Amino acid sequence: MAQHLRIANAGIIRRQVGDWAETETAIDIRRSLEMVWTAERPSMTMISGGPGIGKTTAIQQFCDSLGHDAIYIQAARGEGTAWNFAHALANLWGYAKPTFNCLSEARDKIAKSIGKPRVLIVDEAQYLHQRNGKTGQTGEAFEWVRATADTGGFDVVFCGDLNLPNAINAMPQLQSRMMRPVVIKQASRADVAAIVEGTAFATEKAIEVLFLIAKMHGGLRNVENVIRLALLFAGSGHPRPEHLTAAIADMKLVPKGGV
Structure with a gap:
């Protein structure tokens, strides 16, 4: 049986474990993000990985470096229809949020609110692959984000777990747009x-x-x-x-x- 030690007085902290670390995974992710950001035309990519590899940390670090030019949002389980996601995006603007009555209106208004030359980063994007109870469509939110990005001329990054590649690959019109997608199963x-x-x-x-x-x-x-x-x-x-x-x-x- 392993010996259990009593927690001692910590005293002076040697180092803040959990601070930013330049991992192999973070470098790989940043390479794709920078390619999308510096491309001459609006582009997309996908960052997919197992739990705890540091993908969200790497993406948030990238967002911090861009400041106002990066729009970060997390998709939520059970709220991944295009209509729900459009409202979630609108809420990012607080009291000044755009209002709309249909998805086409939402696309135009949110595209204008984001605009060039910004990048929209959608974390937990696997939750956008959800069947709409009214239309029966699966993954319509992905297609709506693509159309909104085309209208607004901004970049898009989908980040999620290892279910994300299957969701993206199920839509050839979306998969073909992915610039240097990253799929990492576990930390190295x-x-x-x-x-x-x-x-x-x-x-x-x-x-x-x-x-x-x-x-x-x-x-x-x-x-x-x-x-x-x-x-x-x-x-x-x-x-x-x-x-x-x-x-x-x-x-x-x-x-x-x-x-």
């Missing part, structure tokens, strides 16, 4: 190394162990949580391998075969 060892860089766990042995943790559901979030707990166990002392082992056991993340 290089991603883990970037996360632990500058910490006491930036060793070959610790990285190998944490890579096993990153392969589990939760990805790099597991890695960050384990490191945080290991640092708490270490307190003001130097973190040691047993602190990492104890943190993994305490988080109930021991992989098959142990660590």
Whole structure:
């Protein structure tokens, strides 16, 4: 049975685990985002990945770099029809939000509100692939976003889980527009190394162990949580391998075969 250590007084924080890390995945995602943003004409791309690989963090970092030129929105489960999504987009403008009575009017008004040369980034975009109870159409929200982007002349990025590629590929008119789509099933060892860089766990042995943790559901979030707990166990002392082992056991993340 793994030894459970008492959490010590944390004392001085060595490093803010969870701060931005230049991971292999983040670099790959940013490459596609920059290609869309710098293209001569309005473009689209897709960012798809398993949970916890850092896709949302990378996208939000990109949005921060663009400031006012980036429009970020999350789609919600159960609200992915074109009509619902049009209203969700309109709500981004608060009291000045555009109002409309039909989807064609919504397309024109929201296209004008976004306009050139901005980029619309839709996170959790897999939820746009939803059957409309009235029309029976599946994925109509994707098509409505495409038409709105064409009208307004802005770029679009669809970001979502590993169901997103199937949804996009089911619509050839949309799939053919994707510029350098990114599909990443899980975090890489290089991603883990970037996360632990500058910490006491930036060793070959610790990285190998944490890579096993990153392969589990939760990805790099597991890695960050384990490191945080290991640092708490270490307190003001130097973190040691047993602190990492104890943190993994305490988080109930021991992989098959142990660590």
